[in-house]
Amino acid sequence: MSDLKFVPGQAVNVRHAMRVGAFRVAEYRLRNMAKWWDAIIAFGIGNPVLYLVSVGIGIGALVDHSTGGHGIGGVSYLQFVAPALLASAAMQGMSDEVTFPVLEGFTWSKYFFAIGGTVISPKQIVNGIYLAAFVRGIWTVLTYGLILLAFQAIPMVSFFPLILSSLLAGCGWTAVMMAVSAHIKDDDGFFAIIGRFVIAPMFLFSGTFYPLSQMPIYLQWIGWISPLWHSTDVGRVLTIGQPTQPWLMVVHFAYFVAMFIGGFAFTYPVFARRLAE
Amino acid sequence: MIVAKGLSKVYGEFRAVDGIDFEVHRGESFGILGPNGAGKSTTMKMIAAVSKRTDGELTILGKDPNLKGPEIRAHLGVVPQKDLLDRELKAWENLYIYGRYFGLSKKFLKPKVEEMLAFAQLEEKRNSKVEEMSGGMQRRLAIARGLINEPEILLLDEPTTGLDPQARHVLWDRLFRLKENGVTTVITTHYMDEAEQLCDRLVVMDKGKIMAEGTPAGLIKDYSSKEVLEVRFGTDRNEATAPQLATIAERIEVLPDRILVYVEDGDAALEKIHALGLRPVTSLVRRSSLEDVFLRLTGRSLVD
Structure with missing residues (x-):
């Protein structure tokens, strides 16, 4: 049993609070993510190790054997798929932190409405959520990258x-997924649909496991619109010296930037509108 | 602290709040009483500077919430109807993180969190996750969270809805202490006993409009009699008996299950009913409440 002892209205420095809002939301998200640290670490390490052993080395041995040891484009299959796997991990790891957390914040626990009652603006909530996802992205690509090195x-x-380049792909994709998540009002299995009909085809048709040019021309467009292909193509230029054109590299990076800007442009107003409901 | 003039909120064709006027003064405990759908929560969201008004004027702490939302919210404590706690975080973490949203330092928050846990009588639940706490505890935690920034105004939206009687009384005790500590509070409720207990002054809302304003005692005095005699003659006979009862009281209300007889002396009125040869199945004399005021003003019960 205790009474309160404070002079109302003296504790908060408004200007400071308004300045650090996004970082405080990121702090919250990171604290929340830390509750799942064991799963995040296990996924961050287990996922690349399993992929590299099964796809890189298992299938790789088969591919390399059938090509008389030449692999694909003169490099081993493992080296061929590595940039794609890294970009895919960045996109998956980062977007995980904006999809379900946004649904949680608006629909399940509605915790965003509690944050919205403080100094923090809707835009700062968006920025904070994204910032925490970016931290997760850095952890993911560094871990994955080191394992690829090993x-x-x-x-x-x-x-x-x-x-x-993988982080850039992750950033663009995550901004788009954040916008998609912000629009979802009911948990009606939307993410399962996205997983089956967007992410899975993207993974299979983005030149991840074979050059995109192997596909018939009428299916190659799936790769062209896929951020994974853009990132994979950049990655292969960087790692295995795949020939490229300067304009294509510009297109790749412009695509990431467009996704990033477009994602935020479609997210900010939705957060503002929903938080005022 | 809060001034509203002609305050309105319109969703499409629906006028959720329809031109209301009120003022809340420093240190006051101000209530907004009304049934579900009266416009209480919408009004509260506008006071909380999260929902913009459609029309009228609203000033909170001398500022316009449409223009200075964050500056106003910095000095508000909000206790939402649904606690909106993070269920993954422990009790102390919910307080700590919420304080961080106001830009408060770790050094400030460390003792503040403990002070708030003590105020909410939750020291033993400090390290419990929200989902391990009862509804009453969660509501007290939400109130403690609303106070973490040492607000000038605490907004409580239906603070005891869904709580059992014991939890309600524990909560009332905490809220009464806030009042004693001079914290300005705005409370929405559809419980008239809660409004009578906690509010210095209140407005009665219905269909987006303010029907009456005053102190609980003043409203009862102005809109009801001193006592109410509740009599039951059986569902089929209540309506038929009403004309006879009307001769012994200034006002009666015929409800589906009982008749309310508004009089200055309930026992004397009951004797008169017996003298008329009427024999109610049950009878009860009680003091007038805000429920009676609401019934008078709207012709409907609060819990309809």
Whole structure:
């Protein structure tokens, strides 16, 4: 039993509070993510190891054997798939932190409405959620990248450029997924549909496991609109010296930037509208 | 602290709040009483500077919430109807993280969190997750969270809805202490006993409009009699008996299950009923309440 002892209205420095809002939301999200640290670490390490052993080495041995040891484009199959796996991990890891958390915040626990009652603006909630997803992305690509190095799937010199290009793909994709999540009002299995009809085809048709040029021309468009293909293509230029054109590299990066800007442009107003409901 | 003039909120064709006027003064406990759908929560969202008004004027702490939302919210404590706690976090973490949203430092929050847990009588639940706590505890945690930024105004939206009687009384005790500590509170409720207990002054809302304003005692005095005699003659006979009862009281209300007889002396009125040769199945004399005020003003019961 205790009474309160405070002079109302003295504790908060409004200007400071308004300045740090997004970081405080990110702090909340990271604290929340830390509750699942064991799963995040296990997934971050287990996922690449399992993929590299099964796809890279298992299927890789088969591919390399059938090509007389030449692999694909003169490199081993493991080296061929490595950039795609890294980009895919970045996109998956980051977007995980904006899809279900946004649904949780608006629909399940409605916790965003509690945050919206504080100094923090809807835009800062968006930025904070995204910032925490970015931290998860950094952890994911660094872990994955180091494991790729350990498996000699990428050259040391390509490590940081590849990390950056994968993060860029993750950033663009995550902004788009955040916008999609912000629009969802009911948990009616929407993410399962996205997983089956968007992410799975994207993974299979983005030149992940074979060059996109192997596909008939009428299916190649799936790769062209897929952020995974754009990132994979950049990655292969960086790691295995795949020939490219400067304009194509510009297109790749412009695509990531467009997804990033478009994602935020479609997210901000939805957060503002929903939080005022 | 709060001034509303002609305040309105319109959703499409629906006028959820329809031109209401009220003022809340420093240190006051102000209530908004009304049934579900009266516009209480919509009004509260506008006061909380999260929902923009459609029309009229609203000033909170001297500022316009449409223009200065974050500045106003910095000095408000909000206790939403659904607690909106993070269920993954422990009790202390919910308080700590919420304080961080106001830009408060770790150094400030460390003792503040413990102070708030003590105020909410939740020291023993400090390290429990929200889902491990009872409804009453969760509501007290939400109130403690609403106070973490040492607000000038605490907004409580239906603070005891869904709680059992014991939990309600524990909560009332905490809220009464807030009042004693001089915290300005705005409470919406559809429980008239809660409004009578906690509010210095209140408005009665219905269909987006304010029907009456005053102190609980003043409203009862103005809109009802001193006592109410409740009599039951059986569902089939209540309606038929009403004309006879009307001769002994200034006002009666015939409800489906009983008749309310508004009089200054309930026992004397019951004797008169017996003298008329009427024999009610049950009878009860009680003081007038805000429920009676609401019935008078709207012709409907609060719990309809």
